[in-house]
Amino acid sequence: MRILIVGNGGREHALLWKLHRDHPGAHFFATRPNGGMLDLARPVEIAPTDVEALAGWAAARAIDLTVVGPEAPLAMGLADRLRKAGLPVFGPSAAAVRIESSKSYAKDLMRSAGVPTADYRTFSDLAACETYIREQGAPIVVKASGLAAGKGAVVCITVDEALDAARAMLGDLSFGEAGREVVVEEFMEGEELSVFGVTDGTDVVLLLASQDHKRVGEGDTGPNTGGMGAYAPVTIATPSLLQEARDTVFLPTLRALEADGSPFQGLLYAGLMVTPQGLKVVEFNGRFGDPETQVVLPMLESSLLDLLVASAEGRGLGTLPAPRWRDGAALTTVVASGGYPGSYEKGKAMDLSTVPAGEDTLVFHAGTTREGDRLVTSGGRVVAVTGRGASLEEAARRSREGAGAVRFEGSFYRNDIGWRELARQS
Ligand code: AMP
Ligand code: GLY
Secondary structure, X not given: OEEEEEOOXXXXXXXXXXXXXXXXXXXXXXXXXXXXXXXXXXXXXXXXXXXXXXXXHHHHOOOOEEEEOOHHHHHOOHHHHXXXXXXXXXXXXXXXOHHHHXXXXXXXXXXXXXXXXXXXXXXXXXXXXXXXXXXXXXOEEEEEOOOOOOOOEEEEOOHHHHHHHHHHHHHOOOOHHHHXXXXXXXXXXXXXXXXXXEEOOOOEEEOOOEXXXXXXXXXXXXXXXXXXXXXXXXXXXXXXXXXXXXXXXXXXXXXXXXXXXXXXXXXXXXXXXXXXXXXXXXXXXXXXXXXXXXXXXXXXXXXXXXXXXXXXXOOOXXXXXXXXXXXXXXXXXXXXXOOOOOOOOOOOEOEOOOOOXXXXXEEEEOOEEEEOOEEEEOOOEEEEEEEEEOOHHHHHHHHHHHHHOOEOOOXXXXXXXXXXXXXXXX
């Protein structure tokens, strides 16, 4: 079997690691793999967004399964292009991934399907948007509708902040095309959960719920990042809460997408808020979360490959046995470049030899690259060190020890990933 992984971050390293465990005999390829992925996959020197070239390459190599990590190639139609060529792909069509690439589309779909989410209105006119913000008052949330690399949502404590955010998006186009349309929504109070559903368009298999930490600083302070760490499982994600997520979020959303002529095959990621009024959707993504994948997959004992193949085939997911999970917990700590999420330097020599890597300490590479036999940094999030353990405390200890042993100039990490859950358990 020949498997192509598209993307080269920590999420894709974790996908590759798990699929390799599921099927060690398969041949793996990856687009511009990071320094860690190179151990398991052969490099393909094509950019993930070069959809035509990638589809041509996959056809010529008779790739049996393409697994698309990031959203950009999906929004550009990579999955459509591969399906048209008769090649199995794990990932939604460009039309279906609008659930992530257009917040206004996602909100309208949720409203019409009765999926619980924050009240909202969509604007392309600044004056109308300003009037609405003044009427609603604060706190309030202002979001660029398009893809903005996780930075398009501004949670505003005051009306002035919200007016500034709306002016930046609609007036100054500071988010480019992504901000030509703006969604203004009600502020929701509660704790957030990430829930992944593998779907073949009809059935959905929910994976273990996880929680990520988006802020750069300890105690969840400072600017938003792509994610500084994550853990799973989460005790507030009880079986009845997950049943509620399935019945009120996943299934109605999949039905609505199908009715819209865009059945969703791939990974539907629901960012959920556990509010006093029940679950509400914060956002949908059409791909695995990063760094949540680096804790969810290490907890999965049964085959991920079987799930992805059924999704790619568009049928059969409902006939697979339920996924089996390890006991205990996993926690991952991202080690980042000094300055991230602002500007940072690349090309720093790295030393991972002091990390006690093994079955319970897994190092997933993100922004690393090999230069000859040297490993150097090449991104903001450099590696994620996942600890596994019989308890979350044990997993946290291993993850933090591992993260602390990663050496490169300017490195930093949060030493408090999982703090809410650890406090709940103590
Ligand atoms: P998004 O880009 O939509 O995922 O939003 C990024 C982050 O902003 C979320 O993870 C939440 O922490 C926060 N957020 C987004 N929308 C809301 C909301 N309506 N109420 C409260 N917090 C929100
Ligand atoms: N961890 C958040 C995301 O992948 O969007």
